[in-house]
Amino acid sequence: MAKAKYVFLNDEIVPWDEAKVHVATVAFKFGTAVFEGLRAYWNDTEEQLYLLLLDAHMRRLAFCQRFMRFKDPIDPEYVGEKILDLLRANEYQQGVHILATVFVDAFGPPATSGPVGLAITAAPRSDPKLRExxxxxxxxxxxxxxxxxxPMRVKCNANYQNGRLASLQARADGYDTAILLNSRGKISEGPSMCFFMIRDGKAVTPTVTSDILESITRKAVIELLDTHLKLEVEERDIDRSELPAAEEAFFCGTAWEVTPIVSIDRLNVGDGKVGPVVRKLQQVYANVAAAKLPHYPQWRTPVYPR
Ligand SMILES: Cc1ncc(COP(=O)(O)O)c(C=O)c1O
Structure with missing residues (x-):
């Protein structure tokens, strides 16, 4: 991760090198923290940076703090304001990935639930090769x-060790990433992203009760597939044996955006090339995110006053 000029930590914007948390905190020792990953997209013509789906991310952050029984949880509206302040302080004029973490900033045993602190980092993101x-x-x-x-529905830092193991195994075996099955043997999701396939001309994705994170991008993608691509979307269990029957497949998530999957277990998905549905979806998603299409203005929060 590239260093930024500034980080937000516990009520103030501080220089990157000064953003420190004590090694004895419960968050450091046991991973007792929840976080949101968000993206902001730069629009060159308007010279504006747009934060994508801020409200939905802040709602999920509130749910996660509640689920974790954090004492005196941090007001999500305050977190949203501080994300905007940090982006402005860093004067970003490019695509940015933001992480907002609420962590137990106290010493004690694993069940310690407060007080909590807030850390926000933001770093530029370029276009990854895998997305193309x-x-x-x-x-x-x-x-x-x-x-x-x-529960994977909760974006708790400790949960991420599960996907990490799958990612490490996939890379050791020569793949880019992994698809995890749930305890019922059905497709669940990738390490940080949701799974979709196009089968018989329909988009199919696992249900929200398949041990997935209730992804904000997944919900947005369902809307885009339905409204812009006029494609029927089915939320249902997916068997592993259905994967070779898919015409196209992709992952989606804040970090992965819409990333095509061209092979699974060394078997091509479709003809092994990026398919037309996924390409079209990528374009619509990118254009909506950066306000190059006027649709869904409620999904975007402008960062700079203009
Ligand atoms: C495990 C997992 N699944 C799915 C996603 C995608 O979720 P979202 O679209 O809300 O970023 C993430 C995002 O970080 C994730 O960590």
Missing amino acids: EGCSAQVSSWQRVPDVAM
Whole structure:
């Protein structure tokens, strides 16, 4: 991650090198923290930076703090304001990835629930190669953690070790990334992204009760597929054996945006090239995010006063 000029930590914007948290905090020792990853997109013509789906991210951050029973949770409206302040302080004029983390900033045993602190970082993001060329995926032998153990619906930092193991295994075996099955043996999601396939001309994605994060991008993509691409979308269980029947497949998420999957377990998806539905969806998503299309103005928050 590239260094930025400034970071937000506990009520103030501080220079990058001064953003420090004590090693004895519960967050550091046990991963007791929740976070949101957001993206902001630069529009050259308007000379404006747009934060994508801020309200939805702040609603999820509120839910996650509540689920984790944090004491005196941080007001999501305040977090949103501080994200905007930080982007302005760093004077970004390019695509940016933001992480806003609420963490237990106290010393004690794992069940310690407060007080909590807030850390926000933001770093420029360039266009990744995999988004253009597509990625290869391995169906992982690591299973998605079930809801009754550590709910993936909650964006808790500790949850991310599950996807990390799958990513590491995939890379060691020569793939770009992984697809995890849930405890029922159905497709769940990727390490940081949701899964979609196009089968018989319909878009299909696992339900929100498949041990996935209830992804904000997934919801936006369902809307775009339905409204702009006029494609029927089915939310249902997906069997592993359906994957070779897919015409196209892709991952979606704030960080992964819309990334085509061109092979799974070394078997081509469709003809092994990025398909027309995924290409079109990528264009619509990018243009809506950067306000190059006028649709969904409620999804965008302008960062700079103009
Ligand atoms: C496990 C997991 N699944 C899916 C996603 C995509 O979610 P969203 O679209 O809300 O970023 C993420 C995002 O970080 C994730 O961590």
